[in-house]
Amino acid sequence: MTLLQVQNLCVEFRTRSGRVQALDRIDFSLTAGETLGIVGESGSGKSVTAFALMRVLEASARVTSGKALLQLGNRSLDLLQESEASMGTLRGKEISMIFQNPRTALNPIRSVGKQIRDVLRCHTNLSRAQIQARVLELLAQVRIPDPERRYHAYPYELSGGLCQRIMIALALACSPKLLIADEPTTGLDVTTQATILNLIRDLTQAQSMSLILITHDLALASEYCDRILVMHAGHTVETAPTPDLFHSPAHPYTQQLIAATPEPHKQLLDLAPIPGSLPDLRADNLPPCRFQGRCDRYDPALCDQTPLIQHQLSPTHHVACWKPLQSPLVAPSGHESA
Numbered sequence: 001m002t003l004l005q006v007q008n009l010c011v012e013f014r015t016r017s018g019r020v021q022a023l024d025r026i027d028f029s030l031t032a033g034e035t036l037g038i039v040g041e042s043g044s045g046k047s048v049t050a051f052a053l054m055r056v057l058e059a060s061a062r063v064t065s066g067k068a069l070l071q072l073g074n075r076s077l078d079l080l081q082e083s084e085a086s087m088g089t090l091r092g093k094e095i096s097m098i099f100q101n102p103r104t105a106l107n108p109i110r111s112v113g114k115q116i117r118d119v120l121r122c123h124t125n126l127s128r129a130q131i132q133a134r135v136l137e138l139l140a141q142v143r144i145p146d147p148e149r150r151y152h153a154y155p156y157e158l159s160g161g162l163c164q165r166i167m168i169a170l171a172l173a174c175s176p177k178l179l180i181a182d183e184p185t186t187g188l189d190v191t192t193q194a195t196i197l198n199l200i201r202d203l204t205q206a207q208s209m210s211l212i213l214i215t216h217d218l219a220l221a222s223e224y225c226d227r228i229l230v231m232h233a234g235h236t237v238e239t240a241p242t243p244d245l246f247h248s249p250a251h252p253y254t255q256q257l258i259a260a261t262p263e264p265h266k267q268l269l270d271l272a273p274i275p276g277s278l279p280d281l282r283a284d285n286l287p288p289c290r291f292q293g294r295c296d297r298y299d300p301a302l303c304d305q306t307p308l309i310q311h312q313l314s315p316t317h318h319v320a321c322w323k324p325l326q327s328p329l330v331a332p333s334g335h336e337s338a
């Protein structure tokens with residue numbers, strides 16, 4: 001069953017130096033209980049996608065088109081159209097987010113136990129005693145040692161790893177249907193990273209939640225995600241089940257990302273850096289394919305056609321490229337297969 005359907009999502013920022021077209025026609029869906037990885041280099045639009053879904057974009061941002069349909073029972077809500085009051089109810093209860101830096105996401109002047117208590121007070125009808133018990137249960141679930149004592153701790157008294165566990169407890173307090181984890185292990189050491197990601201995976205699986213895991217690390221996404229969506233410069237360039245993406249990448253950017261991803265058998269010199277950089281998203285006449293300036297398969301006669309083509313390689317594998325590395329299933333009507 002589809003839990004979330006994002007269609008044609010476009011977001012821009014107004015800046016002094018012009019309009020930044022941060023997201024352009026983002027499309028993806030997520031089924032109940034599925035883990036979707038959103039990967040791409042810095043600036044590709046991963047966080048803006050998450051903020052748009054949570055409706056926490058900053059004031060200079062504007063959603064210029066699109067839908068984000070969240071299925072709750074037999075109700076379908078468009079997250080981009082819901083009132084602020086309705087979003088206040090949905091956030092924390094039905095959709096939650098774990099942010100990159102737990103120290104800045106947590107309230108620095110409130111004890112962590114009280115912060116979890118606040119979420120439960122806001123979204124449940126539990127009694128005072130039940131809330132207290134649930135907070136301790138959540139602290140134990142995210143494996144905080146000595147929950148009774150840590151309840152009274154302030155974020156500055158806890159390590160980065162413990163703060164991230166508190167964020168997870170806050171996000172999962174009301175068992176939302178969808179959890180968005182935006183680079184949840186930024187700034188943590190490798191061992192703590194694995195512990196935090198395993199914790200997120202175990203808790204979301206135990207509650208059959210859907211998870212969107214945002215990361216620039218393709219290797220990490222391959223370990224934790226059922227499906228991967230690759231973003232480049234505000235475009236969705238490829239979506240596929242994780243094994244398909246690795247065995248038969250269809251977009252040249254995905255292929256380059258895989259070649260740049262460390263693996264146990266690869267030497268440092270085997271890793272191929274991705275040439276070039278993201279295009280300037282302030283440009284008024286961005287090319288239809290935003291990867292063309294970095295692509296060795298670029299053919300102006302084909303690749304400058306607008307709009308950018310969406311090829312289907314299998315029912316679950318899609319690529320936005322005129323010259324994909326794999327043959328499409330069927331050429332879309334009106335187009336020759338590239």
Ligand SMILES: Nc1ncnc2c1ncn2[C@@H]1O[C@H](COP(=O)(O)OP(=O)(O)OP(=O)(O)O)[C@@H](O)[C@H]1O
Pocket residue numbers: 013014015020022040041042043044045046047048049058060216281
């Ligand atoms: N406040 C802002 N004003 C102007 N442009 C912005 C603003 N915030 C984000 N952008 C632009 O939106 C684009 C997408 O940014 P986003 O933060 O989503 O990237 P990201 O893929 O999450 O990167 P990172 O991995 O570094 O978090 C970038 O080009 C960025 O410059």
